Amino acid sequence: MSGSQPLLRATAVTKTFPGTIALDKVDFTLHPGEVHALLGENGAGKSTLIKCLTGAYRRDGGDILLDGMPIDPRNTLEAQSFGIGTVYQEVNLLPNLSVAENLLLGHQPVRFGMISGRTMNAAARTMLAQYGLDIDVSRNLDNFSVAVQQVVAIARAVSLSGKVLILDEPTASLDAQEVQMLFEVVRSLKERQLGIVFISHFLDQVFEISDRITVLRNGRLVGAEATADVDRVRLVNMMLGRELKQETRESGRTDRPEGMPAIRFQGFGKSGRIAPFDLDIRAGEVVGVAGLLGSGRTETAEVLFGVTPHDSGKVEEKGATLPLGSPRDAIAGGFGFCPEDRKGDGIVGDLSVRENIVLALQARRGWTKPLPARAQAAMAEEFIRRLDIRTPDAEKPVGLLSGGNQQKVLLARWLATHPRFLILDEPTRGIDVGAHAEIIRLIEELCAQGMSLLVISSELDELVAYSHRVIVVRDRRHVAELVGEDITTDNMVAAIARPDAGRADEAAT
Amino acid sequence: MNARSLPLLATVIIFLLAYAVCYSQYPAMLSTRVIGNLLTDNAFLGIVAVGMTFVIISGGIDLSVGSVIAFSGVFIAVLLRDTGLHPVAVFAMLLVITTLFGAAMGATIHYLEMPPFIVTLAGMFLARGMAYVLTIDSVPITHEFYGRLQDFYYLMPGRGRLTLIGGIMLLVFLTGMILAHRTRFGMNVYALGGGVQTARLMGVPVARTTIQIYALSGFLAGLSGIVFSIYTSAGYSLSTVGVELDAIAAVVIGGTLLTGGSGFVAGTLIGVMIMGLIQTYIIFDGTLSSWWTKIVIGFLLFAFIVLQKGLVWIADRNAGALKSAR
Numbered sequence: 001m002s003g004s005q006p007l008l009r010a011t012a013v014t015k016t017f018p019g020t021i022a023l024d025k026v027d028f029t030l031h032p033g034e035v036h037a038l039l040g041e042n043g044a045g046k047s048t049l050i051k052c053l054t055g056a057y058r059r060d061g062g063d064i065l066l067d068g069m070p071i072d073p074r075n076t077l078e079a080q081s082f083g084i085g086t087v088y089q090e091v092n093l094l095p096n097l098s099v100a101e102n103l104l105l106g107h108q109p110v111r112f113g114m115i116s117g118r119t120m121n122a123a124a125r126t127m128l129a130q131y132g133l134d135i136d137v138s139r140n141l142d143n144f145s146v147a148v149q150q151v152v153a154i155a156r157a158v159s160l161s162g163k164v165l166i167l168d169e170p171t172a173s174l175d176a177q178e179v180q181m182l183f184e185v186v187r188s189l190k191e192r193q194l195g196i197v198f199i200s201h202f203l204d205q206v207f208e209i210s211d212r213i214t215v216l217r218n219g220r221l222v223g224a225e226a227t228a229d230v231d232r233v234r235l236v237n238m239m240l241g242r243e244l245k246q247e248t249r250e251s252g253r254t255d256r257p258e259g260m261p262a263i264r265f266q267g268f269g270k271s272g273r274i275a276p277f278d279l280d281i282r283a284g285e286v287v288g289v290a291g292l293l294g295s296g297r298t299e300t301a302e303v304l305f306g307v308t309p310h311d312s313g314k315v316e317e318k319g320a321t322l323p324l325g326s327p328r329d330a331i332a333g334g335f336g337f338c339p340e341d342r343k344g345d346g347i348v349g350d351l352s353v354r355e356n357i358v359l360a361l362q363a364r365r366g367w368t369k370p371l372p373a374r375a376q377a378a379m380a381e382e383f384i385r386r387l388d389i390r391t392p393d394a395e396k397p398v399g400l401l402s403g404g405n406q407q408k409v410l411l412a413r414w415l416a417t418h419p420r421f422l423i424l425d426e427p428t429r430g431i432d433v434g435a436h437a438e439i440i441r442l443i444e445e446l447c448a449q450g451m452s453l454l455v456i457s458s459e460l461d462e463l464v465a466y467s468h469r470v471i472v473v474r475d476r477r478h479v480a481e482l483v484g485e486d487i488t489t490d491n492m493v494a495a496i497a498r499p500d501a502g503r504a505d506e507a508a509t
Numbered sequence: 510m511n512a513r514s515l516p517l518l519a520t521v522i523i524f525l526l527a528y529a530v531c532y533s534q535y536p537a538m539l540s541t542r543v544i545g546n547l548l549t550d551n552a553f554l555g556i557v558a559v560g561m562t563f564v565i566i567s568g569g570i571d572l573s574v575g576s577v578i579a580f581s582g583v584f585i586a587v588l589l590r591d592t593g594l595h596p597v598a599v600f601a602m603l604l605v606i607t608t609l610f611g612a613a614m615g616a617t618i619h620y621l622e623m624p625p626f627i628v629t630l631a632g633m634f635l636a637r638g639m640a641y642v643l644t645i646d647s648v649p650i651t652h653e654f655y656g657r658l659q660d661f662y663y664l665m666p667g668r669g670r671l672t673l674i675g676g677i678m679l680l681v682f683l684t685g686m687i688l689a690h691r692t693r694f695g696m697n698v699y700a701l702g703g704g705v706q707t708a709r710l711m712g713v714p715v716a717r718t719t720i721q722i723y724a725l726s727g728f729l730a731g732l733s734g735i736v737f738s739i740y741t742s743a744g745y746s747l748s749t750v751g752v753e754l755d756a757i758a759a760v761v762i763g764g765t766l767l768t769g770g771s772g773f774v775a776g777t778l779i780g781v782m783i784m785g786l787i788q789t790y791i792i793f794d795g796t797l798s799s800w801w802t803k804i805v806i807g808f809l810l811f812a813f814i815v816l817q818k819g820l821v822w823i824a825d826r827n828a829g830a831l832k833s834a835r
Contacts, residue, residue, distance in 0.1 A: 105713065114692060
């Protein structure tokens with residue numbers, strides 16, 4: 001397939017959003033009959049690139065050539081008419097219509113202005129037969145499993161576009177058998193010389209199905225190689241590897257605080273989310289969590305904070321059991337949690353900086369005891385100064401601030417409650433380099449004051465910079481714990497990439 | 510058996526049961542004369558309910574139709590009184606006006622991204638206000654053409670009369686069924702009800718379809734106004750208050766999901782017939798207050814909402830079981 005004219009060639013595609021460069025001169029080449037995996041962490045630019053290709057976004061720079069012809073799709077329908085079809089993780093079909101109607105919506109066979117149900121169903125059956133699917137096409141789509149819906153979505157996309165098929169995390173909610181069924185379909189399309197872009201964070205699947213791999217990171221192209229030439233370690237390195245040039249150190253901090261653990265989690269877990277784990281947190285300690293997207297990083301944080309209540313194990317604090325069934329319990333216990341999805345789960349964009357900062361403290365006091373306006377203002381001013389939040393005044397809606405400042409507001413909200421244990425999920429995602437360093441400095445400062453922190457990050461260098469200990473998660477379980485000098489990017493990459501072996505007993509010592 | 514046709518099945522069963530109860534007490538209820546009257550008396554409601562069915566399947570609501578019917582009656586009556594125009598010409602003018610009125614509401618809903626509830630609420634006040642502007646009196650219609658329309662009927666076996674307006678209603682239902690289930694427009698209406706965003710991604714012309722849906726509802730409200738004026742031989746700006754709510758009730762009792770995406774035009778016909786049947790029963794009984802109609806309809810509506818919620822709940826639970834089984 002190399003040597004043939006590329007089916008799709010994107011060169012120097014650039015897309016900027018206010019405050020960030022989502023895509024910085026990214027190249028992408030797709031050949032006919034090729035399955036091309038597109039990899040990267042959250043915020044790496046995968047979905048932005050896809051959206052530029054499918055016309056959901058208009059790119060700000062660069063060229064896209066399809067079959068050698070420049071194209072500029074203005075919306076997904078236009079991209080579809082050019083030959084680029086997309087299937088998303090959440091099936092974008094209509095559950096209240098029949099399978100046949102979904103397949104042929106907008107292209108129904110019409111006789112004398114009326115849809116012929118029989119012709120339509122026959123056409124739908126023929127379409128699905130190519131994919132080895134024999135189902136009752138007159139039944140509503142929501143009668144079928146996600147895997148079947150996925151195949152129906154693929155069949156529709158291929159019949160309407162027929163050159164390039166983009167599969168955006170199609171396997172995320174499928175079981176192993178269904179994944180194989182889907183891969184059969186993908187292979188048959190490959191034989192029909194379609195170009196297939198495959199996005200997934202399951203590395204096993206990427207190695208199984210793809211011919212070439214393109215890795216993006218922080219909006220930039222890290223590399224594009226044939227799958228056969230890459231091994232797992234190198235791939236993980238490409239996805240997570242070195243980025244922070246300044247203020248990096250070779251290994252983690254060795255000044256781990258002495259003494260008894262302040263909080264002890266024993267056999268803590270939630271079936272289906274994260275396997276039971278033990279975790280001791282000492283006062284003034286920073287525990288890092290490393291792992292790929294979907295490996296159990298966020299799940300760990302959520303079970304610790306009670307967002308998804310644990311169903312095994314217990315928490316002890318100085319010998320006493322701590323109830324931890326809900327975020328409310330966790331807040332009462334002195335926990336704080338800055339979630340990964342800042343905009344969705346964290347800040348309240350329409351409320352002012354001041355209101356966002358006092359939110360958690362006010363919630364703990366209860367609504368019957370409002371904080372006096374003057375105290376609120378004083379608190380907001382204090383945190384704006386202390387964390388250097390760049391805002392004209394405390395009454396500006398948080399949604400209008402940049403990502404880094406939003407993150408600081410979120411941090412301020414929890415600091416106002418004086419937590420003993422703060423969980424930060426990707427605190428540095430999507431913020432610029434300057435703010436990045438400030439957040440790291442802040443983390444170090446907080447732990448010097450005796451606060452315990454659990455920090456999740458896909459920036460391994462960053463973890464090296466501030467962690468006393470690093471827990472590596474893979475396949476939804478804690479697989480390794482690195483302490484002090486053993487915390488190096490290489491060790492972390494090795495632990496993350498180690499295929500399919502098992503458990504915490506292989507922890508590096 | 511598709512779970513989505515369950516509400517329709519429930520409606521049919523309720524209708525048959527209700528009719529059986531009526532028949533057991535008043536055997537005369539089964540005569541074609543009663544059936545003919547049932548069709549005639551509910552013709553205007555049935556016609557407007559067809560439009561409402563499309564609107565609700567698409568996930569919207571149209572509160573303006575009751576006022577549009579009143580406006581239509583006044584418009585026809587005033588024009589026939591004050592000008593020499595033939596009723597047919599007046600009908601044509603009226604249908605153009607109400608169709609454009611509906612289309613304008615659809616365009617507002619789509620382009621200004623306003624909730625249909627608010628837009629059609631505004632339309633409701635607007636149409637009622639226009640009726641008042643034309644006249645606040647009840648204006649009788651005395652054109653001899655109206656007499657001919659009223660006398661036009663088909664004699665069914667058993668001496669029941671299928672009047673012109675009853676026939677028009679049946680014709681509208683038939684057309685509505687074909688439109689909903691056998692045309693691309695109909696499919697697009699269902700698609701909108703399934704999810705506007707997804708429908709757009711799948712290439713459904715959302716703007717055009719939305720405007721068409723409300724234009725259709727406006728057209729049928731106008732037609733219903735004509736039928737109502739034939740039925741009452743008058744135009745009065747205070748008439749048909751709350752008919753939009755009766756229409757919504759008929760649609761929901763007919764098994765259409767109020768959240769959109771699922772329903773049948775045929776179900777609406779049965780919904781209208783159930784409401785008419787209750788009224789007829791009360792007339793036959795003679796001692797019951799006519800408000801019992803409202804009470805029974807209230808209970809029925811409530812039962813259907815619970816039934817629909819139950820179905821959604823069962824569907825969700827099945828989906829959940831499917832996921833956890835993996």
